[in-house]
Amino acid sequence: MASLMSKPRDAQTIPVSFIVNGKSYELELEPHELLLDVIRDRLGLTGVKRSCDVEVCGACTLLLDGRPVSSCTLPAFEARGKEVQTIEGLAQNGKLHPLQQSFIEHGGFQCGFCTSGMILTAKAMLKEIPNPSEEQIKHFMHGNICRCTGYKKIVESILAAAKTMRAPSAAARKS
């Protein structure tokens, strides 16, 4: 949106260096440019979705230094010096992340619009709580809304992924 509007000659710009999915970027951004728009329109990473636009639904979730944020309401300059993770950065060498694999195997999505936000939020949770109870999953994921699944399959997908990620073989692969 911002790029479509005419830009006054004296518009303020801020140098923003940040890392997205392991790759460094240096951009000159205006203060009002939102992280969601920069990631989608400037970097072309469209896995992140605009939906409610008021920090309620979680479809625009990105990880900023590993923590979930609503990119629809976060100015992009807030990512200065930080690392952004999007759904596009999860698969490694053509191999899906255990959460992505688990959502496929357990039917954790239907239309898929909420899924990138669901998976990134779940990733942040599993870093903090590697062995979550169903209650802990529901509490942490409370702000991610899905209109298709009724959530049961999402909880099952996360529980299964957590188990995979805790397995000794997964730990060995990581190191």
Next chain:
Amino acid sequence: MLRRFRLEEPESIGQASELLARHGESARIYAGGTELLLVMKEGLAHYERLVNVKKIPNLDQIKQGNGAIFLGALTTHRELAASPILRQHLPAFAEMEGNVANVRVREVGTIGGNLCFGEPHADPGTLLLALGAKVTAAKAAGRREIALEKFFTGAYENCLEEDELLTEIRVPLLPAHSAAAYLKFGYLERPSVGVALFLALDGAKKTVADARAAVGCVGPTARRIEAVESMLRGKSLEEAARLLGEAGSAAGRAADAISDLHGSKEYKEHIVGVLLKRAFERAAQQCR
């Protein structure tokens, strides 16, 4: 869509205060932005300048000393929920913070911003009133402490002067045999009713030595409900429990509830009574 604005990034309270004085109504303090940017995106408010206060050092600390816990205004809801100091000394506060909005808002939103924005449908102010909290307002020329009851002056309004910043919240440590509880109810994104109760028992743990009650979300601002406090003070726990029905009705009437999307005035008053009873049971159990 967010309209264009200029960003100022002061590195001291004095610089921030001077910017606010110079630009007046055309500038606003920006911290987490979880509330402010929503109204700006909607076009309900526009500011030519946002003054980002997050580069001012030492406003994001949680410290203990002099019989109180000091919360830096820039502490996020997540930091408050996870704070070992708060979990040990003010568990009801840490628990409340862990249930503010959702995980993304808790990550970015700050306690100072939450109080200053003055959204009526919010949790922290209500519990902080019951805990007897005070806030520090600072500007280039000095600082003053304000009781939270005086700070909230209306929906989205507070008593800060144009060039003042809220820098710290002081929450007294709980005395012996005391506890606090916060309960909320709602079916929309934001809470519809919030009730907080602080209860202190005497040495024998049989009589209510002190009580502070507060109700939030139902009216323009969170407020103390002194009618309930005086009803409970000096009563035995059994007597106080018997009076709760009456106290709940009094709290409902005194809460200044309004009818809106969250429910009718009468409905909210009823819920206030129900939550007050449960808050009493929870706090009384934890005092023992």
